[in-house]
Amino acid sequence: MISGYVESNHPNEALLLFEKMENEEVEPDEYTVVTILSTCACLSDLQYGRHIHRLILTKNMLHDVFVGTALIDMYSKCGSIVDAMATFYKMEEKDVFTWTTAIGGLANFGYVKESLELLNQMENEGVNPNEATFVSVLAACRQAGLVEEGCFLFSRLVRNYKIQPKVEHFGCLIDLLSRAGLVHQADEFIKAMDPGERLVGYKTLLSACMNYSKIDLVLKVADELYGLGSEDHAVRVLLSNFYALAGEWSKVEEMRRDMKFFGMLKEPGLSCIGVTT
DSSP, rough: OOOHHHHOHHHHHHHHHHHHHHTOOOOHEEEEEHHHHHHHHHTTTTHHHHHHHHHHHHOOOTTTTHHHHHHHHHHTTOOOOHHHHHHHHHOOOHHHHHHHHHHHHHHTOHHHHHHHHHHHHHHTTTTTOHHHHHHHHHHHHHHTHHHHHHHHHHHHHHTTTOOOOHHHHHHHHHHHHTTOOOOOHHHHHTTTGGGGGGGHHHHHHHHHHHHHHHHHHHHHHHHHHHHHTTOOOHHHHHHHHHHTTOOOHHHHHHHHHHHHHHHHOOOOOOOOOOOOO
């Protein structure tokens, strides 16, 4: 029932039921503890999470890799990266998900150097990173503006681990390059994406082109997006603005007609301003 409450997005009810379970002295198993830890993470309830941690120690459950990983995740999402990493280093057994959770926690708190060092430690201990691990470290590089490191990690993803990059990996790298003003290099990466995934890449690139006044590339990206048939309202507004900036008024009118046809364009509002003389 506890997992049912969690899956149906009723985390508070899940905690109440767990409390009732404790009051009636029903012993929770590892699966129940993992579920409650995820509930604490969802609610950012650090106090109750610490209570579950004490229960884990009492029941000697920290040896379970799933429990330990869930505990790291809870502390990370509740804002206590110190407790998360203390738990990580106390665990005797760690799998790829444990390492990835710790790396992601460090990255989310801005400890980019530490997250990259932990990735190296992970590899040195013979644990191969997975797709999610690389999303975490690429996101860390994006956050810190580490272009060289990000590109190197992306190449390792493909070359060393033979992982087919997903839209999340491309998205991190495209955003990283775009933020650094390397919009043409970002465009080359988008071309390597599957056609069905390019829409996400071009959306990211579109905003960067505007920020760096790359009007020539803006028009190219805009045409690519338009050709992909994006019906995203925000994208069409961006396209309309970019076409106007470039003086492509026929494209602006065409875009506005399309928006009106799809019901995206609202009639302009009227307001009255009183002026006294």
